[in-house]
Amino acid sequence: MAVVREERADAARNRKAILEAADDLFATSDSPGEVSMDDIARAAGVGKGTLFRRFGDRGNLIRQVYAVRLAPLREQIESGPPPLGPDTPPRERVAAIIDAIAVVKLDNAHLMLALEEGGGPTSGVYGSADYVGVHGLLRDLVATELGVGRAGWIAHVLLATVRADLLRHVTEGEGMSHSAIRSCLRDFVDHTLDH
Amino acid sequence: MAVVREERADAARNRKAILEAADDLFATSDSPGEVSMDDIARAAGVGKGTLFRRFGDRGNLIRQVYAVRLAPLREQIESGPPPLGPDTPPRERVAAIIDAIAVVKLDNAHLMLALEEGGGPTSGVYGSADYVGVHGLLRDLVATELGVGRAGWIAHVLLATVRADLLRHVTEGEGMSHSAIRSCLRDFVDHTLDH
DNA sequence: GCATGATACGGACTGTTAGTCCGCTTGGCA
DNA sequence: TGCCAAGCGGACTAACAGTCCGTATCATGC
Structure with a gap:
């Protein structure tokens, strides 16, 4: 002991x-x-x-900093009230989660970029525990709406739409406002879950 | 002179x-x-x-190598016969372009990874002339189907689904076959262009 | 052929980075 | 108060991108 x-x-x-x-x-x-x-x-x-x-090492430090920033969001998703928490109907929950991720990334653009760039050649975005966790959750939620067939793929696509470098490009490069992005995302999620 | x-x-x-x-x-x-x-x-x-x-510099070397590999595809898109060339109806052309990009990236996974990772912090994917070019084309094609409103955003999303690191993750990490990926992509493009 | 200047070559060199190592210091416990 | 495991810091190493410049090579005019 x-x-x-x-x-x-x-x-x-x-x-x-x-x-x-x-x-x-x-x-x-x-x-x-x-x-x-x-x-x-x-x-x-x-x-x-x-x-x-x-x-x-560097990658781990970045992940720790990022974990601190993300803790409140994760907690909301795991055990908070609707629209993020588990008592939300799947469809709204997916939309709320994607929106919340977008907001965090838009508000912490530099840090999120550091994570996705510099997370190290070791792992990259897709290796991180955070990605795997949220992907699994989204996959299950999507599966209840559309069936399990392509749910995993759809979950990846949903997450690809909120990658930090894409968000940076559309904000800084194209001048889209945060609200325009969120509105596009909302439409996209809705439409993707329609079948 | x-x-x-x-x-x-x-x-x-x-x-x-x-x-x-x-x-x-x-x-x-x-x-x-x-x-x-x-x-x-x-x-x-x-x-x-x-x-x-x-x-x-390094980034430029990688881009040159990549340009050599991509030249045939680009030429097909710019002036080849259907389904990639300009005489194709927009909807099929979008699907064909996304599929062709996926095939190239799946067949040249390591090189494409090098480009997207190591293209340098200077540029990243979104700064490259190739990205800008294909994005512009897709945006215009999408606009003829869905109107200009969100066409730019949709084009980014379509391209995000064929990012090299995502493709690597679903092939190597999740064991998806190339044909399964292409089939998911095809469905996704079709559905995205339905309104 | 051969001289000549522009062009290109190569590898030693610089500056900067992530990550290691080890002698010294300090906090906590008896 | 004395002890020592835990922790500290900064000099050190290895590896990298990118520069520099003396030397070698190519193409051209004769």
């Missing part, structure tokens, strides 16, 4: 400082790929060794 | 050698991000200076 050691106070303090510094740097930098691990360590006021001891 | 100088014979030879070596390395490496410029130079039997003189 291994006794689980508490994290030491200084370690906890540093972990928090690193997450905050990274969040801030990713949020303010134009191109998240340009934020180096040294930058983050310096901004957090810790040594590089500390940073890597705590987070292992 | 500037006289356009011919490319010197040795330069032409080296350009060809580099393109072939790069194509081969990207095609055989599991993770195209791991193919370095030094590797390519060595495989081509040229110095690094030559490689960079000819291609400027």
Whole structure:
């Protein structure tokens, strides 16, 4: 029976400082790929060794920062009230989830870009636990509407419509407003679930 | 009136050698991000200076390799016979284009991954001339079917369904066959253009 | 053929990055 | 207060994209 050691106070303090510094740097930098691990360590006021001891590698640090941002959304989906929570009819729930993901990504564009770009060649978007989780949920919801046949594929397509780089392109490159995007998404989801 | 100088014979030879070596390395490496410029130079039997003189940077080299692979498809679309060429009714043409893109990406998975990953943080998929071109064409075709309102958005969504990393995930991660993917895509395009 | 200048070559070099290592420090417990 | 596991930091390594410049090669005028 291994006794689980508490994290030491200084370690906890540093972990928090690193997450905050990274969040801030990713949020303010134009191109998240340009934020180096040294930058983050310096901004957090810790040594590089500390940073890597705590987070292992770049991809994992980014995923942790992202997890913090996404926790409220995930909780809403898993156990919140409608329209995100489990008591929602499948169709509205799919629409609400896609909309909520779009909102989070639009509001945290830089960070989400960092995740999808720099999540590392190791994993990419599709390897992450978050993707797998939300894909599974959507697949099941879609299956109740359209049958299991192509539900998995449809779920991938739905998620492809809210990829961070696509959202960035249509906002920054084409000047679409957030509300126009959400309205297109809403239409698209509705139409996709009509059969 | 500037006289356009011919490319010197040795330069032409080296350009060809580099393109072939790069194509081969990207095609055989599991993770195209791991193919370095030094590797390519060595495989081509040229110095690094030559490689960079000819291609400027990594992203551009990848785009050139990709352009070679894509030339036949582009030509078919621009001036070939139906179902890809301009004499095709819009609806079938959209379906044929998406299918053809999927086939090329499925057949050249590694290279396409290299392009989408490593095209550089500078551009990404959405910055490339190829993306812009095919998006514009699809947008116009979709507009003739559904009106201009959301045609641009729909065109992005159609292209998002044939992104190289998604295709890789469903083939390698989920074991979908190429024909199953193409059939899903076909259904999806048909349904998306129904209104 | 051969001289000559533009063109191209190649690999040593630079700058920057992710990630490692290890001697020193500190927090927590008896 | 003394002990030591846990944690710290920054010098270090390895690998990479991209640059530079002395040397070699090609094409052209004679």
